[in-house]
Amino acid sequence: MKKLEIEAVKENLNDVLSFVVSALEEAGCSQADLFKIKLCTEEIFINVASYAYYPETGPATIILDVSGGPVVVMLRFIDKGVPFDPLSKPDPVRNRPLREAKKGGMGIFITKTYMDEVSYDRKDGQNILTMKKAVVIG
């Protein structure tokens, strides 16, 4: 299990992506799965950076675990910001993507589509978003 503690600001996106990508490369994750998990990481981290502590900033913890056979990647995003369940938003309506994109719901929709499992929990004053995906190795 790997852990990254970082200030939840957009400027740290590259560090967050490097953390995730290097761990997945180390695990031998296929390029197609790596692409999808990297994308979902960006969407969730930017969500936290944009809304959790607005207009202030605050910390985020990212936990990554690769385990099992078939191999499953688990990513958990934890922040201490205002309670916010991104999964409570309705999915965008197809054929109206432009409007939805401006509303910002598209990133969550992409994440729910690409990951096998996405869940939200509010515990001890923390937002905890966990996502899992079975990946192909090699």
Place this chain on the structure above:
Amino acid sequence: MTITKTQEGAKLTVAIDGELNTNTAPELEKEFETCLEGITDLVIDAEKMNYISSSGLRALFGAAQIMAEQGKMTVINACDDVKDIFNITGFVDILTVI
């Protein structure tokens, strides 16, 4: 990310090299604010665009909105991963992706 523009009359080709993400999308949006005047045929060459997030989609659709008024917009040479994002988000129904 590197943006290369090639104009032939009212046709503008914008080639994107690298990742179109939250940090780089504003640069593309800024380009679109100034380079689309008088353009009726906008081509996005995505051959070297190896990644796009929802921020990148928003930048492309800002341009699509403008081009819907004044001409057409086409995305060419996108890799399968990027095309898949256009598909699942339904953007493929709005954009011409070839």
